[in-house]
Amino acid sequence: MRKDAQKFFVIACAAAGLAGLVPVQAVRAEVINQNALQAIHAPAPPVVKAQSVVLMDADNGQILYEKNADERRAPASTTKIMTMLLVMEAVANHKITWEDEVPVTPDAYQVATTSDVSNAYLDPREHFTLRDMMDFIAVLSANDATVAVADKIGGDKDNFVAMMNQEAQRLGLTGTHYMNPDGLPQDNHYTTAMDLAKLSRYLIEHYPEVLEFTSKPNVTVKSEVRKQSNTWPNTDEMIGKYPGVDGLKTGFTDDAGYCFVGTAQRNGVRLISVVMGDTKNDIHQRFVDTQKLFDYGFQQFTETKAVTHGQTLSYTVPVPDGKTTQLPVVAADDLIVDLPSGVKGQVKFVSQPVTAPVHQGQKVGMLEYVVNGRVIAQTDAVAAGEDPKANWFVRLLRGIGRWFGGLLHRL
Template identity: 30%
Template sequence: MKTSPLFRRPLLVALVAACLAWASAASAQSIETPARQAIVIDFDTGTVLLEKNADELMAPSSMSKLMTVFMVFEKLKSGAWKPTDMLPVSESAWKRHYKTEGSLMFLPVHSSVSVDDLLKGVVIQSGNDACSVLAEAYSGSEEAFAEAMTRRARQLGMTHSTFRNASGWPDPEHLMTARDLATLSRHLIGDFPDYYPLFSQMEFTFNGIKQGNRNPLLYTSAGGGGTPGADGLKTGHTQAGGFGLVASVKRGERRIVMVLNGMTSMQQRADESRRLAEWAFREWDRYPLFHAGETVVPDAPVWMGQSHTVPLVAQTDLGVTLPRRARAEMKVSVVFTGPIPAPIKAGTPVGKLVVTAPGLAAPIEAPLVAGADVARLGFGGRIIETIGNAFSSAPK
């Protein structure tokens, strides 16, 4: 096994590849939170900046509406639905929420409403009735839609999420984790750039009733209540879950995603989410290492190849997110088993980049690939190389 130390590279990259492992910094985090469940991650690298009970099952309340939105976004992206399609407000969808205390879009029974307006009703107004209308149009019933949500969540890697309705209405079996909500948020932001701006719309008027977006980070005031760069995603509140928020904040090339739940009031939710967002940008930074296709090791040795060496290159743009105080102690190494036996095909993973630093509970690893084809020597060449190696290793 060969390990080669590398100097840090002052390169600029636009995106950091998703192939970087999620590295937990929980063991070294220097901040506490009153939230019962919490996770803060760097969007591009997936590095966990803070976590607290992030895999604990919890009542996600209206934050689970994000899964309903994801399902509809997929319909729109595939062309199966259009924003202008009109969906019926059935009596069953209307009755499900008419006399409840939950948030409503105030849809008239037996009316028809566009998909676009229903999405605004879900995202901005947190309308439970809008969720039911979308669910029935999608699967025929809200129960069938909840089953489809659960199946799709599993496919996205949200292995701890189970849905029993489209709105997050209290149900003892309707459960998610903070980590699953963070995973879902990354998909909403990354997979649907054309639709994601909906989450930052401040207000929406339907049926003569104007309602504002409930995300406290979107608002600014003379007292500085807003959070610069905040552009989504969703609040939630039930008695079982407490007050929660899934938030995204983007400043420059960096974006963080934050999930908090189990807080005691709207004010605590607003104050804590702002505090943690500022902490994440103040105490952490992203450090680029290599561009996609850039040579990391120019001459890794090859065994029985027509070339004696092969370059190892970065498969994608590579970088890390670290506490700023740990930057000076970051160590970057290349690990591969060598000599690398021929034949070698360009693009084949043959090594890995390993990053260690204070503040990381585990090393961050990313694959390195062969930068060129190397054919295997013919029979005669292999005999000659074997003899040569024998002579070169003989005692002198």
């Protein structure tokens, strides 16, 4: 009898769930793009001439349209988006300030004297700040300014390119490899439309002040040596012409064709469009394609916030060994989806096994947004409050109750 009692006690304690779980850090909301494209039955996309295309909602990363999105292509000056990101990071990390002088290095001057490429025609005898150089890069697409900045931040161009590739790897841009900071033709220098969209989203999300540079309609290059100044228009022809456009970067080489990464915001919704390999005999076609894509995104889709960060929901998660046994859950992040008119979905809670003590903010499951039977977006569900472990006697009684309940069920 004594051994049987001990055995019963062990079983009851196990049923009471004496082990605890380590809290899991919540992650941001994620759109499952392949499911979304198949589930929402989107309206027919516009006809565009570009070879590779992506249209993305910058708020949630949802892909509204794609064509040859993972095909590796020469990026031309859209390469400078990564260069601008490294500049923004260097400033944020206090490695350089906007008012620091950026010398025109011999490498930069060599580019400045190269014909048939975009330049600010910088002279080593001139004095320019990092802010000046960023203007030249973002507005004029100046290759000489790009090389000067690469030399300043990286120590030399090769080291800066290594930094670019390290950043691409960190961001998961698996279809990207850089050989230079400006995008001039070079073997083994490539990216994809999808990687450009992801990179641009990251840049805008973490450093929105970059748009203060890219949205300028023009930039003036003043030369004290030559005693003259030249004002150049933004290479982005949509600035000031298409409502909401405030960036981001153009590009062209014979290998790449005409490229453009654009971004526009209307009514709180920001879209990112990437067109690569557009027709070589029409400099304006990339902007025509981009306008079609933006019109499609803004007119055919509605951005819906299915769940708000911190929103208390009707769902609870069972905590068998907790003091309360049931704990309300909240959303760890906004759950935002883009849906065509007439398409609706529903939020579902998928719980995971949880044992006490449960801490506020601890992951306890997933919130899924389901359309036509497919999960198209998800975010973590986290505990709305604390639930300490019940005392041993309460846990023992619950374990006994569950044991007898199971026994009666089998009978």
